[in-house]
Amino acid sequence: MSESARAANQAARKRPGLRERVRATVQAEVVEVAHRLFTEQGFDRTTVDQIAAEVGLSRASLFRYFGTKEDIVLGRLEETGHQIAAELAARPDDEQPWDALRRAFDALTRINEAAPPEQVLSYLRMLQETPSLRARHHEKQLGWQKLLVPEVARRLGADPDRPEDTRPSALAAAALACLDAASTAWVACEGTVPLAVLLDRAMGALAK
Missing domain, CATH: 1.10.357.10 (Tetracycline Repressor, domain 2)
Known part of the structure; x- marks a missing residue:
């Protein structure tokens, strides 16, 4: 196995901290809700405000997790x-x-x-x-x-x-x-x- 492969395996074994796990959980919920709305309404017709409201976040908070709507x-x-x-x-x-x-x-x-x-x-x-x-x-x-x-x-x-x-x-x-x-x-x-x-x-x- 190459040195880069060993480094990748070591990184994969490192357990994320509590903050990272909470962030990942919120991001996963946002993605799930957004994908449902995108499927029902279309990407362009779904607003960031709609997504944020369904997840229980403010617009500003949502953008702390995702830089753009496309990034969701x-x-x-x-x-x-x-x-x-x-x-x-x-x-x-x-x-x-x-x-x-x-x-x-x-x-x-x-x-x-x-x-x-x-x-x-x-x-x-x-x-x-x-x-x-x-x-x-x-x-x-x-x-x-x-x-x-x-x-x-x-x-x-x-x-x-x-x-x-x-x-x-x-x-x-x-x-x-x-x-x-x-x-x-x-x-x-x-x-x-x-x-x-x-x-x-x-x-x-x-x-x-």
Whole structure:
């Protein structure tokens, strides 16, 4: 296991303090209420004031937990990015970078498989149909790319002091593009084909 994988495992074992656990509980309640309202009314027609009122928070208090309305939908993506990066770092050192990236995305497919399919489909439809969410989602995925690039570079034996070596960034960006293509196809086929299968097809096309 690489040094980065060991560091990720140590971080995962560290138990959060009481304040962090309370914050996480409130955030989870806000997300649950907001997603219900978004599903019932649509993202654009749901106001922050409505969400805050249902949870029992003031508008100002809600914004202490989430910077924007979009972050209520996408706030968990930062944690997901760290999970994918940890999964990548834990892959065998002799595994090809592209194969390791594919297996790292298992962290995401497992999350989706653990939730009711219609709930995940509704979430992804909302992302695809709401311009402000699409833009914010793209920003979050750029953050994922930054997390993945160092480990891809290590596997390639790339020199981090040579920014002209575009291979690590290209591989990470291409893998995330395949993930987006698979997610779009999964929504289009109403989840009849597993996301993991669609992701295999997308990434397999670039491996040939």
